[in-house]
Amino acid sequence: MNTSQRLRQDPDQPQRCFVVGPIGDPHAAPDSPEREVYEHNLGIFEQVIVPACKKYGMSAVRADSITHAGDINEQICRYVVESDLVVADVSGGNPNVMYELGLRHITGKPTIHIGEAGQLPFDIASIRTIRYQRTRSHLAGARKEIESALEAGLRDGFELLTPARVLRALQTDDDSVSVSEAGNGAKAEDEDSPGLLDDFAVIEDGVGEMTADMEAIKKTIETIARLTEQSNAVMLHLAQAKAPMSARLASVARYSETLSAPAEELHTVAATFAGRMVSLDSGVRAALGLIEMAPPDGRGEGAEEFLEQLMSLDEAAQDGLAQIGSFGASAGAMARMSRHLRKPVKEISAAVKHMISAITRMGEWAAKARELAAGATA
Structure with a gap:
């Protein structure tokens, strides 16, 4: 008996695979982007995922094939959390897909990532992803890779991703009782395993560091604004x-020289800020997903403080977003003055892009936190 036959006959092996990915709209116009997304992802589902799962006795289900009556969002969450296996197509970094994937990661249950080559989001670049291209041979290769991943995982166990720590932290107090307290020889929780407050503290530290980054960014922008104001005054005097x-060009060159250090610092801090956002995103979304699933009176210690912190961080970020946006627009005008300014302006523009991207994602955290906080007081 070969490995696949043995695995299919094992009653303890996974039986249901839920497929997470962009769905599109089957009723959209034939040439519309929504219809193209639907046709493409249906093809991936039918030609790649379904046959790979079938080889190991599993049925594959997409969100649009759930036939039970009820709230579709709740059903999807349950499928994401409860299914034996999840295959997630992360092509393009669809926000709904990434949210569902973060929720899945913390369960510690088997998850396989696939994605179209060239369309993989940076957020999960460190996680092994099966890549495919839109050709018959590449799709066949992707199917075989999924089959190989399934066989190895079913035989040797699937890799436990870091966000699974959050779920383990939400275990009840009974799960962490010592052997002596249990009285029945049950295995005690490892002394070094994190609890709920430990996990919230890790995220809290990261959010605190992001707050410090934002303060450093604000001070650097103020320095650049002061230098710019001084340069503008000198240029006005020269014009009058x-x-x-040649004298005006020399003044611009001096301005560029003084601008180089703070512009480089702004880029460095903004990149650090965005990097923290990426590293925290999956854990924060996963924690929000678990809080959402728990009844308001059973969320556990630290949950409300966590939601408050996300909302406060977003408020501080939004205060500076308008300033950052206008600053980026003025940087473009500066670059047209002289070639001397192109390097510092490039640093500033890159920093602005980092900040806007990170703050947008932070807004998504806060929106969900506000929704959960409002639900607790309703």
Whole structure:
């Protein structure tokens, strides 16, 4: 008996695979982007995922094939959490897919990632992902890779991803009781395993570091604004004095030289800020998903403080977003003044992009936190 036959006959092996990915709209116009997304992902489902799962006796289900009556969002959450296996197509970093994937990660249950080559989000670049291209040979290869991943996982066990720690932290107090307290020889919780407050503290530390990054960014922007104001005053004086262009160019060169250090610092801090966002995103979304699943009176210690912290962080970020956006627009105008300014302006523009992307994602955290906080007081 070969490995696949043995695995299929084992009653303890996974039976249901839930497929997470963009769905699209089957009723959209034939040439519309929504219809293209539907046709493409249906093809991946039918030609790649279904046959791979079938080889090991599993049925594959997509969200649009759930036939039970009820709230579709609740049903999807349950499928994501309860299914024996999840295959997630992360192509394009669809926000709904990433949210569902974060929720799945913390369960510690088997998850396989696939994605179209060139369309993989940076957020999960460190996680092994089966890549495919839109050709028959590449799709066949992706199917075989999924089959190989399934066989190895079913035989040797699936890799436990880091966010699974959050779920283990939400175990009840009975799960962490010592052997002596249990009185029945039950295995005690390892002394070094994190509890709920430990996990919230890790996220809290990361959020605190992001707050410090934002303060450093604010101070650097203020420095750049002061230097710019001083340069503008000098340029105005030179223009009124009808100074030659060579004198004005020399002034711009001096301004560029003084601008280089703070512009580089701004880029560095903004990149660090965005990096923290990426590293925290999966854990924060997973924690929000678990809080959402728990009844308001059973969320556990630290949950409400966690929601408050996310909302406060977003408020501080939104205060500076308008300033950052206008600053980025003025940087473009500065670059047209002289080639001397192109390097510092490039640093500033890159920093602005990092910040806007990170703050947008932070807003998604806060929106969910506000929704959960409002539900607790309703």
